[in-house]
Amino acid sequence: MIPSSSTPPEPTRSTAPAVPGRTGSRARDGRPRLRHRLATTPARVWLLTVVSCAAVIGLFASAAHTLDQARSGLDVLGRGAGPQAMATTELYLSLADMDARIADVLLMGTDHDLGSGREDALGQYEASRERANEALLQAASLTEGEGVQQRNVEEVLDGLGAYERLATEALLRNDEAGAAPGEVDAGALEAYRGATRMMHTELLPKAFNVGLDSSAIVRANHEEGQAAVTLGLLWVGGVGAAVLLSLFGLQVYLRLRFRRRFNLPLIGASAVTVVLTAGVVLALVSSSGHQSAAKDEGLDAAMSLARGGAIATDMQADQSRYLLDPDQADNYQQVYLERSQQVLFRPVSNLADYYTAIDEVAASYPELPGGGDGDPGTLGYLGERAHEALLPGQEERLAQVLEAYNELQTQDRRLREAVRDGDTGEAIDVRMNVAHSGDGTFAAYEEALGGLTEVHREAFDEGIRRGDAALSAWTWLLPAGALLLLLLVALGVRPRLAEYR
């Protein structure tokens, strides 16, 4: 159906050249034959038809390519790098939880029924170790070929074995010494210090950095994809305009040559071109908007909360470390405050002020303190989340998280007051109630946080789903539209060409 440029000329029916005097220039430019061939009306109609059809095919190709890029962008974010990146945040959480459980068991000493009990804590340790192993496998496949991160993953894998040896030694020594609750055996403490130091200087930083890097990969993929789609959009728009222009040219030529006012099929083709181009552009813009929403409000937010949750796991374990290592207690208290500040920052310099500040935040939410006079407001993983709640149910969930976090800090205040009053037994009880895996204060916080994270995970799934939906109709609309265009062009020129048979 597509005519080629080697259409045989029909000299018998040739009309005079459009512009008088052209005959003279034919010999001069040395291409008389081509000029001569194109001088016939049917040849010109054919040429304009070929140009129009080529433009239609160009429109189809550019639109198909760009739609494909948009689809694969959604696919990578929704089913590839996105979920994998989410899985890497699990690594940090599991490692932090392992060290937390060891600290709890050491603190319990001979009283195996404190909180949810020694067996439970050891079971949680095993479960976290298994999750860490799984996350490491995931991370290993994700970072394969990524020199720097691959090596980080390998080093965490190696380090985990060494950590476990130290942790086991600490538990064994404490058991052998028959240490009472809160009175950790000196040898056991020495081993635990080595273990927790190793965890905090070698394992956790690398695990965290691997997670950050997978976020960076997602961001780079996303931005590259968006840039490619934007460029594709410009192509689609440009080629669409070229189709319109060529159809217009054909229309004008037919009108001048054949003195027909309208060529309905060609007018139809112009209309279809406008609809097709605009439709593809709108679909791409809308899908790209959904994809960005899935990333920003969905994945990035969920990952940031997951990181905040992992840091909080380490933070609450500082309570146990504070109690079991009196020599380093000041240090652990300071570290507890610093980790708290990472989760939810307020401009205060000690724990007493921090408790008050957090109580204010929880009480006044959704109003937030600060914002002027050198007060940066609420910052940190939770604090920044709190600034705006765009998703349905987000504000309510966030209020629950802040409430649970405040309760965690309230219990911390009780714990440290008990220590100050010399009531170690009470302090250990408070700690074990915080750490209780069933109805502990921290478990309640984790549950509230999980609820909030779920809101963002849903936003992520929803964004990907809507992005896909915006594109899905075009799998058949685009080829159908392109075929329709070719058909209309054919219908438009065929009767005119027929006049020359």
Next chain:
Amino acid sequence: MRFRHRRVAAAAALAAAAVFGLPACSAVLGGEESLVDADSLTVGVKSDQPGLGLETEAGSGEFEGFDVDVALYIAERLGVAPENVDFVAVTSAEREEKLISGEVDMVVATYSITPARRTQVTFGGPYYVAKQDVLVRADATGIQGVRDLEGLSVCQGAGSNSAARITEGLGIPVEEVEGETYSDCIERLSSGRVDAVSTDNLILAGFLAQSPGAFRFVNNPFTDEKYGVGLPYGDIEACEAVNNAISRMYQEGDATEMLDRWFGETDLEMVYSVPQFEGCD
């Protein structure tokens, strides 16, 4: 900072985008400048901290120290040769301002990452996590822990809140003395006018390396000071590239070499493993 010109295509697309009036195209098409495209850098460093950032001769424009080495390493990883890195002196108070005004492209100057600063500056790293510690005279055997400082005089640099961390943070009453600079504090400690100097252990180690044996650490580190690489706010691409460079600096042993070179003579307990990054967004 000069830029490599490699974005002709992007610029053309950008022009087209402007014509079509599509929103957000400039961001998507890389219309924003990033340090990763720079082929020269101006880096702000300290000029008065031995071992970290020290101007070798006043006004010479030549600097040396751990921060300087870190900056050169990162610059190289960003594709900027050492001869294209200009160092300028910055004081603690002017770090944000110079970064925001564009006077410097990067700050590597014992610049602690804090949540408040992160609202104005994008931080790569940290490249090292220092701890706040206390330096006392080597013969002051009575001071074994930070609690032994009760009632003694502790010197801190102007504008620092190190001593407040002891008084307010830990509830230990000490007499706060403010020196003009840390060199000033060290002189006072040396001559017996103050009992202790409190700040980051890496800064203290730099002074200790200058006069080994004169002082010692109380060795009771009680806060994390995360030394970050200050970058123009929002330059996430550069931040990720800086983090990658820091990871390699540790993995390939360069960090160990640098730390040993500047602080190896002291009894500072160093960490030779990559720190936990803060994240770029």
